[in-house]
Amino acid sequence: MPRMTGGEAIVASLLAHGVDTVFGLPGVQLYGLFDALARDANRIRVLNARHEQGVAYMALGAAASTGKPAVYSVVPGPGVLNTTAALATAAGINAPVLCITGQVPSSFLGRGRGHLHELPDQLATLRTLVKRAERIEDASAAPRLVAETFQTMMSGRRGPATLEMPWDKFQEVGEVTPLPPLPSVPPPAPDSVRIAEAAKLAQAAQAPLIVVGGGAVAAGEAVRALAERLGAPVVSYRSGRGVLDDDHPLSITVAAVHALWPKTDLVIGIGSRLEGPGWRWSRQANPPRLIRIDIDPVEMRRLGADVAVVADAADATAALVAALGPGAAAGRRADVAEAKRTAAALISDARPHYAYLQQIRAALPDDGFLVDEMCQAGYTSWFAFPVHRPRTIITSGFQGTLGSGFPTALGVAAANPGRKVVSLTGDGGFLFGATELATSVQFRLDVTVIVFENGAYGNVKRDQQRLFEGRHAGSDLTNPDFVRFAESFGVPAFAVDRDAEFSGALAAAMEVNGPALVHVRTRLTDEVSPWRFIAPGRP
Numbered sequence: 001m002p003r004m005t006g007g008e009a010i011v012a013s014l015l016a017h018g019v020d021t022v023f024g025l026p027g028v029q030l031y032g033l034f035d036a037l038a039r040d041a042n043r044i045r046v047l048n049a050r051h052e053q054g055v056a057y058m059a060l061g062a063a064a065s066t067g068k069p070a071v072y073s074v075v076p077g078p079g080v081l082n083t084t085a086a087l088a089t090a091a092g093i094n095a096p097v098l099c100i101t102g103q104v105p106s107s108f109l110g111r112g113r114g115h116l117h118e119l120p121d122q123l124a125t126l127r128t129l130v131k132r133a134e135r136i137e138d139a140s141a142a143p144r145l146v147a148e149t150f151q152t153m154m155s156g157r158r159g160p161a162t163l164e165m166p167w168d169k170f171q172e173v174g175e176v177t178p179l180p181p182l183p184s185v186p187p188p189a190p191d192s193v194r195i196a197e198a199a200k201l202a203q204a205a206q207a208p209l210i211v212v213g214g215g216a217v218a219a220g221e222a223v224r225a226l227a228e229r230l231g232a233p234v235v236s237y238r239s240g241r242g243v244l245d246d247d248h249p250l251s252i253t254v255a256a257v258h259a260l261w262p263k264t265d266l267v268i269g270i271g272s273r274l275e276g277p278g279w280r281w282s283r284q285a286n287p288p289r290l291i292r293i294d295i296d297p298v299e300m301r302r303l304g305a306d307v308a309v310v311a312d313a314a315d316a317t318a319a320l321v322a323a324l325g326p327g328a329a330a331g332r333r334a335d336v337a338e339a340k341r342t343a344a345a346l347i348s349d350a351r352p353h354y355a356y357l358q359q360i361r362a363a364l365p366d367d368g369f370l371v372d373e374m375c376q377a378g379y380t381s382w383f384a385f386p387v388h389r390p391r392t393i394i395t396s397g398f399q400g401t402l403g404s405g406f407p408t409a410l411g412v413a414a415a416n417p418g419r420k421v422v423s424l425t426g427d428g429g430f431l432f433g434a435t436e437l438a439t440s441v442q443f444r445l446d447v448t449v450i451v452f453e454n455g456a457y458g459n460v461k462r463d464q465q466r467l468f469e470g471r472h473a474g475s476d477l478t479n480p481d482f483v484r485f486a487e488s489f490g491v492p493a494f495a496v497d498r499d500a501e502f503s504g505a506l507a508a509a510m511e512v513n514g515p516a517l518v519h520v521r522t523r524l525t526d527e528v529s530p531w532r533f534i535a536p537g538r539p
């Protein structure tokens with residue numbers, strides 16, 4: 001058996017799982033790990049950042065855009081706590097992100113002596129956020145725990161995990177038996193009885209609606225076949241956008257679905273938590289029947305269904321199509337076309353962001369990425385930015401993680417060289433991680449970041465004024481000169497004061513082979529709230 005340090009055993013195990021990048025911020029507890037990474041620098045690269053949240057969000061972007069595991073490493077205690085927003089977001093969008101962190105020295109474990117970066121129970125804290133959190137006690141245990149952790153992340157509902165190792169064990173030598181990757185746990189086969197029940201409901205429905213989420217990103221062909229067989233529209237709130245190309249006649253956005261929702265008599269939810277029909281959209285006197293397809297059995301307890309099929313989204317949807325038999329129903333095709341025409345006319349009023357998003361779409365290749373943010377332009381993109389492929393619009397899902405957008409976009413660029421990446425952000429969220437401009441320059445990450453400045457946490461200020469008699473507190477912002485700020489890092493930057501200037505600035509920024517910034521000034525008083533199109537009834 002080869003003899004390795006704990007750090008070397010972990011790196012060898014990562015390499016065995018095809019990992020070629022670690023997003024990392026080194027510290028004293030991790031010296032043994034980062035030395036092992038340096039020894040294997042010809043096979044695995046390290047991309048560092050200026051804050052722990054930066055490397056965690058970069059790993060999130062890499063995992064979300066590729067569907068493959070991504071790894072980051074930070075020191076324990078305050079270091080790993082700085083990354084918990086990214087871990088929570090990874091859990092929310094089913095991203096297989098692995099955090100490797102340290103621990104106090106073995107002799108101090110559980111003693112509460114106040115060693116550097118000690119937490120009362122780090123594993124217990126992390127287990128509230130991730131699918132699996134384990135401690136690697138020594139080098140010999142690394143291959144098995146790394147293999148089992150990758151298996152956990154990639155089986156069933158995908159999600160994040162963490163591994164920790166005591167400070168001293170990263171450099172302590174032991175005998176190590178390498179292990180190959182473990183296969184993912186096979187998903188349950190679709191239950192034929194339930195598939196038959198679902199087919200019976202679908203055939204009886206007069207006005208079905210298919211709702212897809214992030215769990216359906218690999219089920220595009222089956223979803224298209226089901227939609228065409230039933231003549232049913234397909235909608236996604238955020239993460240499932242692109243499962244059915246927005247150019248398809250049956251693909252609709254949340255802005256168009258509201259015209260169809262009152263008459264809907266069956267919802268087929270595929271890999272979705274059903275946030276929209278579950279509670280955001282207006283309720284009906286008689287709620288529609290519900291078929292759910294999801295790989296996570298817990299989902300069926302969170303929201304019950306007339307027929308619940310626990311299986312892989314692609315397998316179960318294909319089985320449902322087969323059970324329906326050949327042919328295509330007229331379904332709601334005419335109503336869908338009318339709803340799309342009506343929505344297209346209405347959403348052009350989402351000023352000024354609708355016009356900007358159309359120009360971004362025209363400039364961004366179909367395989368390019370748009371990374372949203374909790375800002376007015378980001379919200380508007382959920383219905384006003386056409387998406388043609390899954391995994392090409394990256395969001396923080398239901399977590400709504402303010403500040404995640406720009407560093408997540410850097411991870412998308414790192415994992416997808418040669419493909420264009422646009423980061424939409426506001427002046428509030430951008431400054432959470434704006435110093436990662438240094439990271440973008442250091443590694444020449446090709447991200448065009450568009451900063452919309454309205455001088456406020458816009459959603460908050462609008463809600464405060466609306467709900468509390470015009471009063472607001474804590475929502476106004478004082479900002480730097482964003483162009484000069486970017487240029488101080490060596491990032492080309494372009495200012496836009498009038499709508500007519502945007503297309504030229506965007507084109508110039510996207511021609512840069514590396515990071516670039518476009519600063520767009522807007523006024524909150526001139527912005528049309530996107531929420532009237534997402535959730536009617538909310539101004």
